[in-house]
Amino acid sequence: MVSQTFTVIHPQGFHARPSKLFVEKANTFPCKVTLFKGEKKANGKSSLGLLTLGIAAGDEIRLEADGEQEEQALQELGQMLTKIYEE
Amino acid sequence: MSQLLTGVPASPGIAIAKAYRLEAEESIPQQRKVDDPAAEKQRLRSAVDAAKADIDRIRETTLERLGPQKAEIFEAHLFLLDDPDLIDTTLDQIESEGVNAEYALHEVASSIIEALQSMDNEMLRERAADVKDITGRVISKLEGREHSALSELSAETILIAKDLTPSDTAQLNLEFVRGFVTEIGSRTSHSAIMARSLELAAVVGTGADASGIRTGDMIILDATAGQVIVNPSDEQLREYSVRKAEYEEYKTRMRSYVDRPSVTADGVQVELASNIGGIDDLEKVLANGADGIGLFRTEFLYMGRSSFPSEEEQYSVYKHVLEKMNGKRVVIRTLDIGGDKELPYLQLPKEMNPFLGQRAIRLCLDKEDLFRTQLRALLRASMHGKLAIMFPMIAVLGELREAKRILAEERAKLEQEGTKVSDTLEVGIMIEIPAAAIAADVLAKEVDFFSIGTNDLIQYTMAADRMNESVAYLYQPHHPSILRLVQLVIQAANRHGKWAGMCGEMAGDSAAIPLLLGLGLYEFSMSASSVLPARELISRLSREEWAGLAEQAIGMSTQQEVLDFVNQQLRSEA
Numbered sequence: 001m002v003s004q005t006f007t008v009i010h011p012q013g014f015h016a017r018p019s020k021l022f023v024e025k026a027n028t029f030p031c032k033v034t035l036f037k038g039e040k041k042a043n044g045k046s047s048l049g050l051l052t053l054g055i056a057a058g059d060e061i062r063l064e065a066d067g068e069q070e071e072q073a074l075q076e077l078g079q080m081l082t083k084i085y086e087e
Numbered sequence: 088m089s090q091l092l093t094g095v096p097a098s099p100g101i102a103i104a105k106a107y108r109l110e111a112e113e114s115i116p117q118q119r120k121v122d123d124p125a126a127e128k129q130r131l132r133s134a135v136d137a138a139k140a141d142i143d144r145i146r147e148t149t150l151e152r153l154g155p156q157k158a159e160i161f162e163a164h165l166f167l168l169d170d171p172d173l174i175d176t177t178l179d180q181i182e183s184e185g186v187n188a189e190y191a192l193h194e195v196a197s198s199i200i201e202a203l204q205s206m207d208n209e210m211l212r213e214r215a216a217d218v219k220d221i222t223g224r225v226i227s228k229l230e231g232r233e234h235s236a237l238s239e240l241s242a243e244t245i246l247i248a249k250d251l252t253p254s255d256t257a258q259l260n261l262e263f264v265r266g267f268v269t270e271i272g273s274r275t276s277h278s279a280i281m282a283r284s285l286e287l288a289a290v291v292g293t294g295a296d297a298s299g300i301r302t303g304d305m306i307i308l309d310a311t312a313g314q315v316i317v318n319p320s321d322e323q324l325r326e327y328s329v330r331k332a333e334y335e336e337y338k339t340r341m342r343s344y345v346d347r348p349s350v351t352a353d354g355v356q357v358e359l360a361s362n363i364g365g366i367d368d369l370e371k372v373l374a375n376g377a378d379g380i381g382l383f384r385t386e387f388l389y390m391g392r393s394s395f396p397s398e399e400e401q402y403s404v405y406k407h408v409l410e411k412m413n414g415k416r417v418v419i420r421t422l423d424i425g426g427d428k429e430l431p432y433l434q435l436p437k438e439m440n441p442f443l444g445q446r447a448i449r450l451c452l453d454k455e456d457l458f459r460t461q462l463r464a465l466l467r468a469s470m471h472g473k474l475a476i477m478f479p480m481i482a483v484l485g486e487l488r489e490a491k492r493i494l495a496e497e498r499a500k501l502e503q504e505g506t507k508v509s510d511t512l513e514v515g516i517m518i519e520i521p522a523a524a525i526a527a528d529v530l531a532k533e534v535d536f537f538s539i540g541t542n543d544l545i546q547y548t549m550a551a552d553r554m555n556e557s558v559a560y561l562y563q564p565h566h567p568s569i570l571r572l573v574q575l576v577i578q579a580a581n582r583h584g585k586w587a588g589m590c591g592e593m594a595g596d597s598a599a600i601p602l603l604l605g606l607g608l609y610e611f612s613m614s615a616s617s618v619l620p621a622r623e624l625i626s627r628l629s630r631e632e633w634a635g636l637a638e639q640a641i642g643m644s645t646q647q648e649v650l651d652f653v654n655q656q657l658r659s660e661a
Contacts, residue, residue, distance in 0.1 A: 009400045011366045011387070015210050016163045016217075023166075046172035047163075051214050052202040058392030082399075084366070084407045 002074050003064040006081040014055035018085045019047040025080055031067030033077065044077065089319045092296045094268065096313035097279035100288030101331040102266035103324065106304040106317075107244040109255070116189035116226060124182050131177065131188035134228035135168050141224060142168075142254070149257045157284055160253045160277060164221050173199065173218070189229045196222035213276055220252035245306045247297060251278040261285065266308045268315050270297050290315055341619040345376035349622050351604065353629040359621050360416070360612040362590055366404065369411050371615040376622075379416035381538065381612020382477075382590035383408060385461070386428055394432055395457060401464035409472025416473045418538060418588075418612070420517065421461055421490075423447040423479040442552070447480035452489055462497045469509035477538055481516040481523050487533060517590070519543035524572040527579035537580050538612070541591025545569055563646040564593040570602060570641050570649070577607045588612060597624055598653050602640055605633030627660065 010018055026033045026044045033044030037059060042049035044063070055061060061081055065073040121127045146161035167173060173195060180191040196218055203215035246259070246267035256278045259267075266288030272278060273292055282289035288310035300306070300317055307316040307327045311334065316323055349359045360381030361372040372380065388396045388404060409417050424430055425446025433454075438444035451458035465476055478490045491514065498508050518524050519540035527537065541564060546553050548569060551561035563569065573589075580587035588610030593599045595613025600621055603611065611621060636656055640649045 007397070007400065009396075009403060011404070012210060013208065016214065017159070020163055020166055043172060046170050047166060048170045048172040048199050048218070051211060052199065052206075054206045054208055054211055056208060056391075058396070084403050 001064060001066040002070050003062055004074055004078060005060050005062045006078050008055050008057055008059050008061060008081055010084050011057050013057055013059070014050060014053075014081075016047075016051075018080070019050040021085070022050060022077065022080050023047045026073070026077060029065070029069050029073040029077075031065045031070045031073050033073060034064045034066070036062040036064065089323060090299075090317040092268075092290075092293045092315040092317065094290040094293035094297075094313050094315065095272070095274055095279075096310050097272070097274050097276070097291040098282035098285075098287060098289040099311045100266060100286065100308075101311060101327060101334050102245055102288040102306075102308040103327055103331060104243040104245045104265045104306060104308075106247050106300050106302055106306045108300060108302045109246055109248040109251070116187070116193045116230075118190045119187040120185055121181070121187055122185075124185055127181050127188050128178050130229065131174075131181065131192065131225075134188065134225050135174065137228045138221065138224045139165055139168055142221070145254050145257055153257075153281075153284055157257070157281065160217075161257070164217060164254070167217060167221055168225070173222075189226050192222055192225060192229075209273055209275055216250065216252055216277065220254055223252075224254075245308050247300045247302075247306075249298070253277040253281065256281040256285075259285070259287070261287070266290075266310060268293060268297050268300070268306070268308060270294060341623060344619045344622045344626075345374075347376075347622065347626070349378055349625055351625050351628050351630045353631055355604075355630045357604065357608070357625060358416070358588070358610040359618050359625070360418075360588070360610055361615045361618060362612050363408075363615075366407060368615065369408065373411070375615045375618040377415075377615060377618045379418075379473075379610075380408070380412060381418050381588055381594075381610055383417060383419045385420060385422055386424060389422060389424060389430055390428070392432075395460070398460045398464045398467075401461060402467050405465055405468035405474075406471045409468055409474060412472055414473055416475055416513075418475040418477050418515070418536075418590075419465060420477045420479050421448070421458070421465075422451055425450050442546075448478050448486055448490060449480060452486065452493075455493065458490075458493060459497055462494050463501065466494075466498055466501055466508045466512070467506060469512045470507050473511070474509065475513035475515060475536065477515050477517055477536075479517045479540070480519060480543075481530070482520045483522065484526070484529055484533070487516055487530060491533070515585075518576050519547065521548050521572065524576050527576045528582070531579045531583040531585055534585060536585055536610075537576055537587045538610070539573060539576055539587070539589040539591065541569070541573075541589060541593040544572065544591070545593075548572060564591075564596065564599060565602075565649045565653070566646040567641055567643050567649060570606070570637075573603070573608075574606050574637075574641060581607050586610060595621060597621070598650055598657075600624055601628055601633050601653060601657065602637045602649075604628055604630050605635070605637030607634070 008014060023045055035042050035044050035053060037053045037055060040053055042053045063074060063078055142161050142164050146158050149161060150158040177192045177195045181188055200215045200218050204212050206212055243263055243265055245265055249270045250272060251269055269291045270293055276291060279289060279291055288308050290308060290310050290313050305318050307319045349357050358378045360379040361377040362382040363372060363380055364384045365387040388401055481487050501508055513535035515534045515536035517540045518537050523530060545562055545564060549561040551558040553562050577587040586609040589608055590612040594611040595617035640652055643649050
């Protein structure tokens with residue numbers, strides 16, 4: 001299992017579009033993907049899970065990948081947390 | 088008796104038509120025990136597939152009517168119907184509790200909806216409507232009902248509803264629907280966003296007041312003011328028919344200015360730019376055809392968080408804005424914190440007089456690390472467009488020199504590291520302190536541009552807090568004293584071959600624009616919605632003529648005299 005903390009910068013936070021792209025990417029990896037914001041956690045392969053975390057710009061999110069291709073998942077999904085999306 | 092309701096003006100326009108009330112079907116499914124969970128799960132899967140087929144049809148129609156961006160919401164809906172937290176959890180519940188699919192789905196969806204609605208973020212609360220929309224559709228399929236029949240409307244109507252789902256809005260028959268009113272919702276609701284792109288008049292968030300409107304009631308919908316008149320008098324109907332025609336004529340005329348250059352009647356080119364306070368404002372700037380961004384306030388990057396934004400974070404935001412503006416000038420103001428804007432994590436001591444205290448450049452020169460991080464991010468971003476860096480609250484030359492020295496150091500460091508920095512990057516200052524305005528000829532030699540920040544310049548010149556109502560009468564942008572200061576600044580810039588701009592509210596004021604133009608202002612930066620009216624106004628003005636008129640105005644004694652003079656001139660020209 002690997003994990004790392006990222007700061008979200010997309011000004012509108014993680015809503016419909018970014019979370020959809022994130023989940024699509026997460027689904028390309030066989031490993032389990034989990035996001036933690038403070039006490040709350042969510043399945044990284046569920047956009048509803050991501051939405052209910054209520055990720056806003058500036059939030060620190062711990063990303064955890066567990067299983068096959070976890071290193072690559074952590075790196076690529078981490079990048080998705082720290083970029084700006086076209087809305 | 089007519090009745091007046093008010094709400095949020097979500098999409099401008101004026102409509103007059105009969106009401107059609109859309110009743111929400113909100114039945115809560117009954118719980119039933121099922122003998123064969125496997126069959127029940129299959130029933131859910133088939134209903135989900137049928138709902139997906141519906142949504143896909145709506146998506147295709149929306150794609151044709153409104154383009155890919157608006158159709159995206161339905162892609163998101165399709166995507167939600169695959170979501171494990173919704174579907175897999177429901178399937179598990181059917182299995183483990185042996186209950187019917189409608190009930191299980193409703194239970195699972197309700198808890199997700201509740202979680203989303205409890206968020207302190209409006210955009211997320213809006214997503215609850217998406218979940219409600221799609222699960223409602225699946226439940227309709229399970230119960231063998233039709234979801235909604237909005238497309239069947241056949242006379243001119245104004246739609247009245249508690250709320251409109253995105254799929255409701257996308258299916259509106261535009262041949263007949265003239266506008267809508269909803270009890271809940273905000274400017275950022277999906278239905279509001281859709282209404283704006285359909286150019287459909289809409290007032291949202293009227294509260295329960297609108298629940299009294301019945302199908303067949305006559306409605307005047309004035310979405311420019313956020314007003315709904317139910318069963319208006321004949322006189323009101325006449326009045327609003329005229330207003331509606333005028334509004335539509337005005338809109339058509341303004342729209343014709345989107346792609347035109349900002350040129351005066353005597354052929355002088357000026358720049359009509361926009362102020363932005365974040366990335367969200369960009370869409371409006373582009374839609375209104377602004378010539379650039381005259382003030383990008385960077386405070387939003389620092390506020391509402393617990394630590395300073397990193398260089399990387401800032402770099403991506405600046406780069407994004409520069410790229411979006413596609414070669415048009417973007418003036419980015421360095422951090423203007425202090426005064427009334429506080430940062431909890433900066434822990435500044437309380438000041439007796441924050442507006443006269445350590446704010447903006449004064450703070451940045453003291454907290455150099457903070458300043459250097461922002462400058463590095465700006466310098467790196469300069470390669471992605473036409474960047475101008477602006478220092479706020481410069482009072483004396485020494486501050487400008489110090490800021491420029493730090494900027495030059497960071498530039499040299501970056502270049503040593505092999506990072507490219509643009510050669511055409513401009514550096515300027517905001518003129519908002521009277522001392523700087525008076526010494527503008529000295530400062531002009533060491534900058535590329537000035538931007539006059541009238542909001543602060545007026546309050547410092549008049550020694551009157553704008554927010555203090557008992558002295559608010561001193562906030563007089565057209566007062567000859569202010570005009571004289573503005574003239575000093577513009578003349579100083581022009582004499583040294585630099586450009587002068589203005590980024591306060593005054594720059595978008597139709598009674599100030601002619602004077603500013605006459606005084607030789609080059610760049611006017613205003614809210615995006617003022618750009619087209621300003622462009623239309625400028626196209627009717629002669630700079631040469633207004634140079635003379637502005638000179639006259641400067642010699643007057645009171646603001647009222649100036650205003651009367653300007654308005655009279657504008658009327659006689661019209």
